[in-house]
Amino acid sequence: MALQICGGAGFFDLRDACVRHVWGALLPAAFVFILCLGYIPLPKPLQKLVNFIKSPLTRYITLPEAEALDAGDNVEDVASKTPPVPLWRTVVLTWIALLETLVWLGIGSYRLIAQPNEHPWYAVVLPIIVAASWFYAAVKPVVRPSPTPPYDLFILYIIHLVGAILALGHVIFEHKVQWIPLPPPLMLAGMILNLVAAILLVVVVLNMPLAIPSSRVKKKDIGLSVSPEDYTSLWGWMSFLWVYPLIQRGTNTTLNEEDVWNLSPTLQSKPVFIKFSQTKSPSLLRRLWKANSLDLMLDMVLTVVSVVFNYASPFFLRRILDAIDTDSPTREQVTQAYIYAFLAFLSQLAKAQADVQHLWFGRRAATRIRSELMASIYDKALKRKDFSGIVDKDKLKPAPSANAGASTKSKKEQAKEKENADDPKAGADVGKIVNLMAGDANRVSMTCSAMYMLYGAPLEILIGSIFLYQLLGWSAFAGFIVLLLGWPLNSYIARRSIRIQKGVLAARDKRMGVLNELIGAVKFIKFFAWEERWIDRAMEARGVEMKWMVKARVNSVMFSALWTTAPILISLISFFTFVYQGKQLTVAIAFTALSLYQMIRQPLNVIPTWIVQILQTGVALKRIETFLNEDEVTDQVSTLKKENRASTTVVDEGLGIENGTFKWNEVEEVKEKEDGKDKKKKDKKKDNDHSPAPSDETATAVDAESTTGAAVEAEAEAADHRFELKDVNVLLPDRQFTVVTGPTASGKTALLLALLGEMTTVSGRIIMSKNPSKVDEFGLMHSISYAAQSPWLRHQSIKDNILFGYPLDEKRYQDVIEACALRMDLDILEDGDSTEIGARGVSLSGGQKARVALARAVYARTKYVLLDDPLSAVDSHTSRFLFEKLLRGPLLANRTVVLVTHHVELVLPGADYLIRMLDGRIDTQGTIKDLRAQGVLDEITQDSAVQAHEQEAVVVTEKSEEELAAEAEADPAVAVPDAEDSPKPAEKAKKPRKLIKDEHRETGGVKWSIYRTYLRASSYWTWAILTVLIVMSQFLSVTEKVWVMIWGEAYRDSGASLASSQYMSSSYSGVEHQISLGGHVSLTDVTGGFHNIHTTVRPTIDIQWPNAQEHPMFYIAVYACIGFGAALINITGAVTQYTGALRASRVLFKQLLVAVVRATMRWHDVTPQGRMLNRFSKDIETVDSSLAGSLQAVNSSMATFFASVITVTVIFPLFLIPAFLLGSIYRLLAIGYLNTGRDLRRMESNSRSPIFAGFGELLEGIVTVRAFSAEQKFLDNLHSKIDLTTKMWYSFWMSNRFLLLYFDALGATAVFTTTVFALSGLVGAGLAGVCITSAMSFTTSIYWACRFWTALELDLNSVERVVEYLDLPQEPPAVIESSRPPAYWPSSSSSNEAALISVEDLVIKYGPELPPVLHGVSFQLKARERVGLLGRTGSGKSTLAMSILRFVDPASGRIVIDGIDISTIGVHDLRSRLTFIPQDATLFSGTLRDNLDPFGEHSDEECLDVLFRVQMLSQSAYESQRTSREPSRPSSIRDGVEREATVASSAASVATTEVDSKTTIKLDTQVSAGGTNFSQGQRQLIAMARALLRRSSIIVLDEATSSIDFATDAKIQSTIREEFNDSLLLTVAHRLRTVIDYDRLIVLDNGKIAEFDTPYNLIQKEDGIFRHMCLKSGTFSELESVAKAKAEQGH
Secondary structure, three states: OOOOOOEEEEEOOOHHHHHHHHHHHHHHHEEEEEEEEHHOOOOHHHHHHHHHHHHHHHHOOOOHHHHHHHHHOHHHHOOOOOOOOHHHHHHHHHHHHHHHHHHHHHHHHHHHHOOOOOOOHHHHHHHHHHHHHHHHHHHHHOOOOOOOOOOHHHHHHHHHHHHHHHHHHHHHHHHHOOOOOOOOHHHHHHHHHHHHHHHHHHHHHHEEEEEOOOOOOOOEEEEOOOOOOOOOEEHHOOOHHHHHHHHHHHHOOOOOOOHOOOOOOOHHHHHOOOOOOOOOOOHHHHHHHHHHHHHHHHHHHHHHHHHHHHHHHHHHHHHHHHHOOOOOOOOHHHHHHHHHHHHHHHHHHHHHHHHHHHHHHHHHHHHHHHHHHHHHHHHHHHHEOOOOOOEEEEEHHOOOOOOOOHHHOOOHHHHHHHHHHOOOOOOHHHHHHHHHHHHHHHHHHHHHOOOOOHHHHHHHHHHHHHHHHHOOOOHHHHOHHHHHHHHHHHHHHHHHHHHHHHHHHHHHHHHHHHHHHHHHHHHHHHOOOOOOHHHHHHHHHHHHHHHHHHHHHHHHHHHHHHHHHHHHHHHHHHHHHHHHHHOOOOHHHHHHHHHHHHHHHHHHHHHHHHHHHHHHHHHHHHHHHHHHHHOOOOOOOHOOOOOHOOOOOOOOOEEEEEEEEOOOOOOOOOOOOOOHHHHHHHHOOOOOOOHHHHOOOOOOOOOOOOOHHHHHHHHHOOOOOOOOEEEEEOOOOOOOOEEOOOOOOHHHHHHHHHHOOOOOEEEEEEEEEEEEEOOOOOOOOOEEEEEOOOOOOOOOOOHHHHOOOOOHHHHHHHHHHHHOOOHHHHHHHHOHHEEEEHHHHOOHHHHHHHHHHHHHHHHEEEEEEEOOOOHHHHHHHHHHHHHHHHHHHHHHHHOEEEEOOOHHHHHHHHHEEEEEOOOOEEEEEEEEEHHHHHHHHHHHHHHHHHHHHHOOOEEOOHHHHHHHHHHHHHHHHHEEEOOOOOOOOOOOOOOOOOOOOOOOOOOOOOHHHHHHHHHHHOOHHHHHHHHHHHHHHHHHHHHHHHHHHHHHHHHHHOOOOOOOOOOOOOOOOHHHHHHOOOOOOOHHHHHHHOOOOOOOOOOOEEEEOOOOOHHHHHHHHHHHHHHHHHHEEEEEEEEHHHHHHHHHHHHHHHHHHHHHOOOOOHHHHOOOHHHHHHHHHHHHHHHHHHHHHHHHHHHHHHHHHHHHHHHHHHHHHHHHHHHHHHHHHHHHHHHHHHHHHHHHHHHHHHHHHHHHHHHOOOOOOOOHHHOOOHHHHHHHHHHHHHHHHHHHHHHHHHHHHHHHHHHHHHHHHHHHHHHHHHHHHOOOOOOOOOOHHHHHHHHHHHHHHHHHHHHHHHHHHHHHHHOOOOOOOHHHOOOHHHHHHOOOOOOOOOOOOOOEEEEEEEOOOOOOOOOOOEEEEEEEOOOOOOEEEEEOOOOHHHHHHHHHOOOOOOOOEEEEEEOOEHHOHHHHHHHHHEEEEOOOOOOOOOOOOHOOOOOOOOHHHHHHHHHHHHHOOOOHHHHHHHHHHHHHHHHHHHHHHHHHHHHOOOOOOOHHHHOOOOOOOOOOEEEOOHHHHOHHHHHHHOOOOOOOOHHEEEEEOOOOOOOOOHHHHHHHHHHHHHHHHEEEEEOOOOOOOHHHOOOOOEEEEEEEEEEEEEEEHHHHHHHHHHHHHHHHHOOOHHHHHHHHHHHHHOO
């Protein structure tokens, strides 16, 4: 029985005035009652429960808290301060509420006392209840004043407002429609005043600000640099007007970084990350939930509200059409129809508001998640062990033979293994980590921002199903059998998609790995003319990725086929069952059911797509989690970890190791799980696996040779020995100078890394405590500075590199510059210490890099200074200078200094303690005094004396300055003032020149040429076919409407009445999910959902259709055919689009790759790697995934737009008037949005590059960063970079939400105006329906066209960035077919008289407007001659060497090699016939054989032979490997034996190292990327072997000096002397010893040849430059005697 009140009226009978009064009183009272319950104190257990329920609903981070975290203040202090509340507001709120209370109390009392019998009890009680709720509203502002909107009062005011409107509205309605007289004037005035009071209160609250700016915020900055989002009023927030200033700014001008306000502190990376890192939870997913639960839950609730309102408007429209679908509607019906129209309008607005709010909460969660994940990945990188130099194990797995696999493993196991093949693994390399940050973190955040799809879809299906059940009974669900049958297929496709997703990601990581290596070593690849080989290698990796992408596309097509046909089948089966039961399928039922199925179709499509999406996001999360769980260094090493926990351990004093055994970091294998889950056990047989990390002179020295043939055999059987530091016991003497020495690969670098805690401790412990805040009496911090052997420099100015984030102390800084011998270099550089160092220190030479790194270590006021062989990179007099001024100088006084060096003799006088390493053990250690007494010192010094004999004296121009010169010539930016700057010599503080230009950013709309490039790449045919398909799709959509009309007529004719005209609207969100996932937007998605108004227009075609009552299946069948036709077109569209997209991906990637690889060297020098990689990762990914979809979507939405405009114009021309007005507003908003959005997205992609470039840089120098305890600085720097890119991204989405809200509002207005037109009697009911739906379809298609257009422009921004790289300055053609040199060219056998190289009047400039670097240089070199090239810094040596390889083309003059002018042949032909051996030899990942002979042009024997000849293999190892391969030429062995003898004599100290060697070297030894598992000396030897193998007639050698002990150097020199006899050798020399016995020397000075003669003649020449150099070197007599010997030998 229904609850009855008011004299028998039902509780929900709102037509009764009394019932409305009851509701108007009870609702606010109930709300107030619930609020009051919150103030009652609860017992403890209950309180706990309440807290548990409330915990996901608490705000993650408040504004004051975020500001405090950002400034590093204490969060507790912040909460107590509450800002003052304006008095007038409290007065207004309290007085109005008080008045209301008194008036209602008065009414209740009056009725009780004056007219007790005239009113029933409730008429007396209700006013008093109302008064009670108003009393709460009066008390609250006084007791708890709030400067920000009180949401409890706001809701209460809204409830009262609705009540007041209903009360007054009903009175007016009764008066106008039912002619009932108005109530007494006093009562009417009371009603009006009540309404005014409620409105006034709502307005006051709407104008309250959301937050009060704290003292940290300047009021005038709000809206400029400070985001107005936090401080706008409640109304500004609901209407999203706070975004409008940005859109206004972006409409007419191009936005720049400073035009966009900063993020709200609650979204900034630093506070969000600090808070996130304090959130503890077992899994990453749970942590993310804890941090974002409130946003995600609000998103969910508001989505539900949005769905409810979405279904409300069709409900009202149905009522409208019912009201007017009679022959003569009554006055009451018409008025009701107007009211319904207004309610439909309001429900649309409410839906728009719910949408914009839920999307904002979702976007806020997404923004935070993105920052949380990116910062966590970076933070982890700062804390995890350093795994660089690890060989990829997968490459080592033997390829499975065809039959072997079958026998050992069951099918199931193999399948399992295959499925897990691409599972995330630990030990991520740089490429993968950058991918985690760029791709995976973004994917997780995008999924969160679009989660509402998942909440809304089931609800929509539920509502739709209930309606269907009311219509069709159980047969409605018969159709759902299709879903059950399709489920297994669906889950198969879903599972497959995860496997494919893993495959795509793994393939993308591999491709990025190859590109990373390629771009990193592009200079080297050019020297050897290996571009083709590398382009193929990258294309091969890309091919694998494309295969996976094709699989993914096939999968999506299967998916879309399944889900476009399912809804059609569902409706067919349901109707069939319905008719089969003998029920009548009337037009009302059929149409209503069809439109309901149509509505359910969208969410049904959403769910499976989403299942896949979520599973794929799961993969991404898993990858991130795997990375976040990798091994970390200890608290001792990482200052970040120390800060997070209070130190309880006893602090060790000093620095040392106690009983330590250490090995290189390696990824621990996960033990096999019992269930065989983890069957991916890696092959244990690895060559030199996980070899050493970042050091260059590493202990895996593969250079050591094994002792006997038998040993080699044994070695080959067993796995390679791993290098370990064993039994190390050392405590470095406090505040003293310790020297560490020992042969190459004895573990010197490893000892330093062990002290730093960067190796894995097997046993023992490290004595070390870092505490930068603790300062001793000498002003030194308790922390470490470290100069690595291969210097790691940042892409900043020299000064910033030296300061490394410490404050500038000018005097100390100048002292450091002086002591590190940098003064001269800085004087030479035009910009001095403001000179920008390129990525990886590209603009400095080796010696300069070493000294800048040294200066950085010295400048920091640290107690401990660890220096890894800085002296090897500089020449002898600089070494002496450094020893005198720095090592014995005041800067290193009172500091504990450890120096690794080979120059023992030089540094002994200043040393206090000495450690000698041998094969990973400390061979000898002790104070110098003790060692001297024991006589051990003499032996060590004697060894080093042999080495010192090997070490050549060096030129005045030490190598570093020299190379700088090369750079100064190679880089006009360094050497020569810009044209613009030259006329202003007076200017003192000139801005330093940027070596690296800022990244280019396009402005304005996307140019047509960009569209054309993409259309051409994806083939014009694709787009022609798609256009045809779009037209067909639109045609079918119209056909469907027409058919439904005919069907209706057939019922009319058979006498059934058209009971209802059903209208359903479609939500925008349906399409959104596919956009947000970058999915394919089907042709019907944008059109669907608007054509379901079925109206009664008589068709003009006069065909006798069968009776609909008797043959309903005929009509259903035709309807189904139309549906299947549409589905088929849709799927064909998808296939065509994917084919085109893949073709474009393939074409553009290849063009981009070729353009970058073939670009000039100059361009590579000034373009950071991160920028190139960004093109290859993010931009290519966009072209791969979303671009074709965006283009297709624009076409579809435009087509729908035109179709709807045409429909409306034909049926109802009057609609064009409001359409025109609305259209112009649309245009205004759309243009603002397009311009702003485009700029924001461009800035976002540009501001993303530095994050990844900086990240790659950090990973390379992680050891240095940790040694200096500088992690926090890097983290803060990252936060600001993330904030920059996020602010663009977030502002873009906010402008999008602004557009959505206003387009929704305009859409609602359009529908409202159309409805009012229809109600005014200008059109019949049937046409009214068509008009209303077309109006809906018109507004929706405009919105989507706008959204898609922006999406398209943004995606084309990627094409734009790719195209920008397609016309880079390119090198001359690789091959000129018309003039290819003969096969034997250049030949040494030509008569010795003729010159092999002839340089004639050579003039070289680096730019047409720049002064020449070489002026009229001419000389001739003969075959087999050995010529040295000398000269001071900046004299043009390197330029000359480079011009022979044609890296620079002559401005005039020419270079002729063996009779051919080199500018007439292709660079590939030229470079492949010459050999250039650069200073720093680069190795590539792969096997040693790949490195020696990448094109497989030589046999294994030849490769082994050259390795033996450069002494990488001992006699025995060489023979054993040779016999195991195939017999080789006997001659080489004989040579070998003789050579062994020579070497033995020349390098006495080598013997000791080689005996104990551990690691054998084979052709299939794995090389890690960059060759980091070989020491620098070994890499140099391999480079020599490479040159020997090429057997060129001309060899250009840029002499390397750094990081090689004298024994290895002796090997290199003897190799050069003995092996390159058949070639012309041109050496760019840095040491006089090297070239003193050459045939002739060229001495350059200021770009001209100053001297050119034999060494002996030059050394005799009075006042000669060469003689001067020899005199300054300090070994003049020795040099003179060698030159003399050479001269005599020649006679």
